[in-house]
Amino acid sequence: MSADRVLLIDDEMEFVEVLAERLRARGLEVEVAYSGMDGVKKSQVTKFDAVVLDFAMPGMDGIDALKALLAGTPELQVILLTGQATIKTAMNATRLGAVEILEKPTDITTLMEKIHEARTRHGVRAAERVRRQMQETR
Amino acid sequence: MAETLSENHIREQAFLYFSRVLSGQCHEMANALNIARELCGLHEDILPRAREGHADAVERLGSLAHRMQTQIDRCHAIVRTLSRFAHSADEVRLPCDVREIIERALFFAARQVRLRQAELQAIVPAGDVQLVECNPFLLQQAIHAGTELLLEGIERSRRITVCLTPDADGEVVTLASADPFVCNDAAAELLAEITATVQAAGCEVRETPECNGRLKFFIPGCRRGATSTDSDLAIPKGTGGGCDVS
Numbered sequence: 062m063s064a065d066r067v068l069l070i071d072d073e074m075e076f077v078e079v080l081a082e083r084l085r086a087r088g089l090e091v092e093v094a095y096s097g098m099d100g101v102k103k104s105q106v107t108k109f110d111a112v113v114l115d116f117a118m119p120g121m122d123g124i125d126a127l128k129a130l131l132a133g134t135p136e137l138q139v140i141l142l143t144g145q146a147t148i149k150t151a152m153n154a155t156r157l158g159a160v161e162i163l164e165k166p167t168d169i170t171t172l173m174e175k176i177h178e179a180r181t182r183h184g185v186r187a188a189e190r191v192r193r194q195m196q197e198t199r
Numbered sequence: 200m201a202e203t204l205s206e207n208h209i210r211e212q213a214f215l216y217f218s219r220v221l222s223g224q225c226h227e228m229a230n231a232l233n234i235a236r237e238l239c240g241l242h243e244d245i246l247p248r249a250r251e252g253h254a255d256a257v258e259r260l261g262s263l264a265h266r267m268q269t270q271i272d273r274c275h276a277i278v279r280t281l282s283r284f285a286h287s288a289d290e291v292r293l294p295c296d297v298r299e300i301i302e303r304a305l306f307f308a309a310r311q312v313r314l315r316q317a318e319l320q321a322i323v324p325a326g327d328v329q330l331v332e333c334n335p336f337l338l339q340q341a342i343h344a345g346t347e348l349l350l351e352g353i354e355r356s357r358r359i360t361v362c363l364t365p366d367a368d369g370e371v372v373t374l375a376s377a378d379p380f381v382c383n384d385a386a387a388e389l390l391a392e393i394t395a396t397v398q399a400a401g402c403e404v405r406e407t408p409e410c411n412g413r414l415k416f417f418i419p420g421c422r423r424g425a426t427s428t429d430s431d432l433a434i435p436k437g438t439g440g441g442c443d444v445s
Contacts (some may be wrong), residue, residue, distance in 0.1 A: 075266070079237040086244055117226065119316045144229045162273050165229065168235045 065180045066090040066108070070126060071115035071142075080113075083169055089176065097121030101129040104137065110180035113172070113187035114159075116143035116150060124153065131158045136186035138179035142167060209337075209399045212392060213288075216340040220284065223310045228277050235270040238263055241287065249321035279308050289333040292401050294421040295372050297331045297338075298323050302365060304342035312359065315350055322362035331370055331418040344393045345374040345414045352386040352408060353378045369420035371405065373413055380408040 067089050070179050071077040073097055081091040092107065094100035097114075098121045104112065112130060116123035123141060130137055135145065141154045146164040154162055217238070242263050248256035284303055305319050312319050342361065351361050353376045364371050394404050397416050406415035 073234065075270075076230070076237060079234065079241050083241055083244060084238065117314065119314050141379045144226060144233065165233045169240055 064088050064090045065110045065176055066092075067101055067176055068092050068094060068100060068107070068109045068112045070094045070112060070118075070123075071119040072096060075113070084173070084176075087173060089138055089173075097123065097126030097129070101133065104130050104162055109133075109137065109139040111176045113139060113140045113142050113176070116141060116145050116147050116154075124157065127157050127159055129153060136183060136190060138183045140172075140175055140179060142172070166181060170178070206399075209321055209395060212396065213337065213340060216343065217288070220307045220343075220376040221281070223307065224277050224281055228274050228399075229309060231270040231273040231277075235267050235274075236269070238267045242267075253440050284301040284336075284339070287339065288425050292334050293330060294330045294332050295335045297363060297372070298328065299395060300335050300338050300374060301342060301361060305346070306360060307339075308343045308346045312346060316357060317350060319346065320358060320360045322360060324365070330421040332421045333402050333418050334400040337396050338402060338416070341396040341400060341402070341416065342374070344389060344396065345416075348386055348389045348393060348414060349374055349380065349412070350406065351389060352382055353412065354381065366417060370418045372414075372416045372418065373406075374408075375413045376408075378412060380412040382409045384419060385426045 065088075067084060069077050069081055069084075069091060069118040070093075071080075072095055076125045077093045077095065081093050084091045092103055092109075094103050099116050100112065100114070101121070114123050114126055114130075118126070121129070123143065126140070127139055130139055135158075139159045140161040140163060140164060141150075141159045143150065146162055151162040160179055163172065163175065231368050242260065245256050245263070280303055283299070284307070287300075287303070301321060301323060305321055309319055346359055346361070358431050359374060361372065361374050366375065380386075387415050390407060393414070394407075397404050401419065403417045404415070405417045406413050408414045
């Protein structure tokens with residue numbers, strides 16, 4: 062089984078670099094993006110099992126990035142990792158399709174579990190989509 | 200419209216400003232603490248290899264300590280600035296250091312400016328501190344709101360320059376952008392708020408940005424050549440002198 066492939070999107074460069082290193086040390090394949098726009102572009106080039114997305118970023122914020130990510134790949138598993146987790150944010154993000162809302166700081170073990178769960182869901186959803194497409198073409 | 204804004208309204212706006220500063224700086228501190236926490240985690244990850252004597256791991260622990268120190272310093276700068284800011288609300292109208300007021304206002308405005316993908320530059324003269332007589336809290340609020348006003352009214356520019364120049368009877372703070380300013384409804388409302396705040400601070404609005412994109416405040420002087428105070432706030436500074444951003 063191949064490693065979980067994750068995209069981290071956060072404008073705090075030092076945070077995202079350290080988190081990426083820690084996740085890589087645990088066997089994940091990690092790419093990083095420092096803006097919502099950059100993250101969306103990367104998600105169009107590479108297939109990720111999960112995206113870990115910050116909320117408050119310059120330019121395209123987390124909510125706009127979430128919409129753009131899911132518009133390109135509807136089954137993409139987006140985990141919002143934010144320091145601004147309010148009920149309103151969480152409800153909005155969930156309504157738009159985020160699969161998890163985690164509040165910073167989050168324990169690395171918890172984040173790993175959520176990424177792994179996201180991968181499992183991603184596989185199921187992708188298989189469902191293929192099955193639907195096959196039924197439609199019959 | 201400025202004259203009709205009541206004292207209660209000014210107080211409400213001041214409270215809103217205080218809350219926004221506090222909220223923004225809490226996020227900034229949380230960001231630094233989150234980085235420090237991840238660095239601690241990375242330290243734990245590397246420690247077993249360092250204990251086994253791997254030279255690369257030992258070397259990395261040293262660099263991690265330095266990176267943690269950077270984040271701790273970042274938090275200290277925020278705490279120190281917030282503390283001075285909180286105390287500035289004690290002072291109704293006192294002789295104060297206008298450079299500190301500008302730098303503190305821009306330190307807090309920097310977060311919003313960054314989130315809107317713009318840049319702030321402060322141009323303050325080197326040398327003796329200019330003492331002015333005003334309400335420092337309200338002047339900070341007006342400068343902060345001035346940066347928001349320019350961001351609201353300019354469409355293309357990504358840079359706002361704030362400069363301090365001496366005047367015959369005091370000091371002038373100019374907030375400027377090189378691009379044309381469009382006074383939409385939101386900008387007009389904000390400008391009225393700023394005018395009222397500046398007046399309540401004991402200062403005067405000398406120019407508004409509809410004509411040339413500049414907002415100028417005059418702050419009455421107290422005396423010159425007083426004790427200089429070093430400031431370590433992280434606002435990019437120009438070399439001083441003029442305020443030509445065109």
